[in-house]
Amino acid sequence: MNSEFILAVRELAKEKGVSEDMLFEAVEAAIHSAYKKNFGAGQAVRVVLDRDNGALKVYSRKEVASIVLDKNNQISEEEAKNIDPRYQVGDIVEREIHLKDFGRLAAQNAKQVVVQRIREAERGKVFEEYHNRENDIVTGVVQRVEQKTVYIDLGKAEAILIPNEQIPGETFKNSDRIKTYIIEVKKTSKNTQIMVSRTHPGLLKRLFELEVPEIKEGVVEIKSVAREPGLRSKVSVYTRDENVDPVGSCVGHKGLRVQTIVNELRGEKIDIVKYDQDPKIYISNALSPAKVLLVDVNEAEKACRVVVPDYQLSLAIGKEGQNARLAAKLTGWKIDIKSESQAQAEGVELSYEA
Template sequence: MTEVRLMDVLHQIEREKGIPVEALVGALEAALASAYRKHFGATSSIRVELDPRTSDFHVYAQRVVVQEPRSPATEIGLEEARRLRPDVQLGDTLEIEVTPEDFGRIAAQTAKQVILQKIREAERDSIYQEFAEQEGQVVSGTIQRFEGRKVYVDLGRVEGLLMEQEQVRGERDPPGARMRFYVLKVRKTTRQPEILLSRSHPGLLRRLLEAEVPEIYEGIVEIKSVAREAGSRSKVAVASRDPHVDPVGACVGHRGSRIQAVMDELNGERIDIIRWHEDPERYITEALSPARVKRVIIEDPHKRIAVVLVSNEQQSLAIGRSGQNVRLAARLTNWRIDIRNEAEWEATQRGAAKASE
């Protein structure tokens, strides 16, 4: 690589990689100054300069002007100094060129290393910036390999990492399977950026609905809350800003086509779309769907505690298998919900009333 070709390469890198020529030149000059000190044992201040017109590298060293120099590496005699600069005085510091004859070979080797390093840094920064802007969004990727309980995902320019705690229980797609992932966090490292992914985050469900339901994307329908037990069941509360648009119907789609597409992406996870209400009694009633609620009693509005009365036939449905339905409803509404059998509760209330008489 000749010096002229080097400058051509620097300008080409600026065009293709977006690395300013000034940054490349600065890195080259600093690396060459370090290489000079290493090869020639310089102890004084060294500066390397690249002439942009000729592409030649020049090495400059500082010398203190003395009457009789004892250390040629750091001092220069007054007589010799005045041949270079007539007005120099004893004790002044003079910068002189000390470029070695074989410095071109060192420069070529160093330039190659520096340019490759800068390209790697630029690509690393570009990947980081691209994915940092996608934190909280959904990306598509291909399952690449498994290492223990970690899953590595091919995202194109970089690998993503799906940790065990962000995986869905029972979801074990083979290498080559293409899926969508929630970008949880992007971290800078000394190598490639670390892209942490999730398949269990509620944000994945939220983003998939946004992608599938135009009314959500356009802001007509708003997702108010999401409660998710990944791989099993989720509840989503929605509201409409347009009185002519049914938020539940918009999300479900014609014959369930929209919600089915989201469920398919989540490998059959059941999704309940419920209508959000500002009134907590109505909201809690909706959240406990498909169970039919008889009555909601707000026991403590400050601590957000509610008692929900249901018939004997509906009690197990309201609670759900292993308490899942009421647990999701409580998380969705941010209320503590106590499911009670209506008949038993009324009998308890009558007994308490008689005892107080």
Template sequence: MNEEFIGALEEIEREKGISKEIIFDALESALISSYKKNFGTSQNVTVDIDRETGKIELFAVKEIVADEDVEDDSVQMTITDAKKLDPKFEVGDIYSKEIEPAKFGRIAAQTAKQVVIQRIKDAERDVIYEDFTDRENEIITGQVQRVSYGNVFFDLGRTEAVLPQNEQIKGENYKQGDRFKLLLLEVKKTTKGPQVVLSRSHPNLIKRLFELEVPEISDGIVEIYSIAREAGSRTKIAVFSRDEKVDPLGACVGYKGARVKAIVDELHDEKIDIVIYEKDIEKFIANALSPSKVEKVFANEKEKSALVVVPDYQLSLAIGKEGQNARLAAKLTNWKIDIKSVAQFEEYLETENLTEEDVIKLFSVVEVEENEDLTEEIIEPENNLEDLTEEESIEEIIESDEDSEDIEEELENNEDFEI
């Protein structure tokens, strides 16, 4: 029996990841609870379970006191009764009596069972929470289990996860049994246990998919600078290489487009534009508006806004359907972008009576050097006293002083005053 018990605990440990020690503690607590249910108190009971053999020993413990000092016979024993059991007992000794758990009543046994089951459930929830918390923001593969009120529930093996409506790709169908790659967005603690929240629309899903498909990104040779995504429709991703010998665009696209195609297939034909990140913001903005060609970019660093000029026939391409291309480029660069065709730009110059050089000046920012001390500005006097005669100099000083009357009196009384 005990061997079977230990074997069952080992099986639970393997399947659920719950330590045997947790189950032993749960069982000890259950036996104490059932003893209390049966005898009305748990103050005088101790439980000992051998971790190797599974042998369970339950003892009722009573303190031996003088006959007249007995207050609670459930936790105390008179010295007279103790002497009947063993003449060696003295006042203050502890008497232990072994109890067979099998003799507990049906209600007590049911209480023990509930305590053990609840403790195992709590332990399993804690294990699942810790396991999935460590995997937040990672790719996870799940199988559609059911769809309820717009939310999709996925079977992750050890637990169930939810894909809320606001994290789904618009227009994507989720049928029972279908498998998807999802981003593990968040793990919440609830009264019903850990709730795992998934996402198919988050930009980080694109990042993780590229890390899976492109070894250069997972190795850190090629890095992703930023991602702008409108899930189910289009995504722009800016990349750069830390190794001059590695082409970041070619690495992401792969041979005959195999790498990017695998990602597009996983996202059910969502369009992906891969652009090169440049430190020069004007070049980066031009790249971000791909596939449109860009003639000129006027950037205002202070306001993070840019005026972009594109060929007349490329204007609609640069803006995109319902402004999508321009909107994604703005998100990718984190800049406000105003797009004009060549004809519109020339009309703008004519209307505002500006030249192209004037536009450059308007968008440029004059920076003050950090070490420049503006408080040391020297103000030249309007009149130079060196160019005045002696009498004119004295009159200039008198006129500039607030106490001019006092100075005049002093000059009249002091014959030795010299300039």
């Protein structure tokens, strides 16, 4: 070992962003292993690498014993006292070992271990970084597509977007820049596996946080998200500030904020509705763009009956029930929608206007 080696280790630690101490300890462990393998498998030794000048020293360690049963690891009390009269039974005697060619073997072994430890440290750093970002949004570049699975370069790591987590009908090509939502980070024997999604409701929530400063600042709060990926979503928003319009904040000037999110999700329609603590008003808002005449709630069953004008029935229900289904997911209420004429035929009094 020499001072050039020490400088190289330090530069490597800085470049890779890993601890110098970790690398030096790895070198000492490698030298220890090399010695045990080549010179003394059954002998206890201690390796010391000077962090400043690269001087390498190996010490044998033997316990002082009244009766020596293991010559490799024990030394007689008499011999120990010849070295230093202060030694007592049970003490450890260390003596430096000088071996020809050991430095060369140690250097070879140390180099291999340092490279291995750096790889392990880098994997560990990547795992910690992305594990802490679970349920967060990341931007990456499509690297390749294999059997419909998309591999995304995040810079320090690779993310995997499986078919089930892709928006139906969405296609990708190499170099596409996309945003995804981290759903799981796993450490494997070879690397860190980052599973991402384009369909998770959390992606929509994070996109609004990126585009709407009022949400990021906490002035506007997203209360709930209901999503049918690639088709339509509903987002309920709320604010305690009477001077702020939560829906307008999310829509943006001329719809620019929400349109940016729609573009990122390849045309997915997004309804932004105002949250209200009154379930009648909240449910009515959630069924937007349909106009609601009456909302009759059953608190015990968390179910409600909604009445809409005859000409708005299909709009309230939506194509294949989509609008009603999303409103139910958004509010957490079971919703039964009837037209005005159906309600009147059943004797319902239309006394509440939402």
